[in-house]
């Protein structure tokens with residue numbers, strides 16, 4: 645899945661990863677979709693956002 649950057653926040657997502665290309669001030673994400681991994685996780689620490697992309 646490939647996410648596109650929108651001109652506004654995705655209101656369904658709060659994200660603190662301020663080093664991501666999709667991050668917007670106020671802990672928003674501007675990706676139109678995100679993918680979360682991994683299979684068989686047992687705790688939230690075992691999950692992460694696979695759509696993360698470093699800022700250019």
Ligand code: SF4
Pocket residue numbers: 657658659660661664665666667668672673674675678693694695696697
């Ligand atoms: S793509 Fe993932 S890591 Fe990046 S701002 Fe959105 S939710 Fe956060």
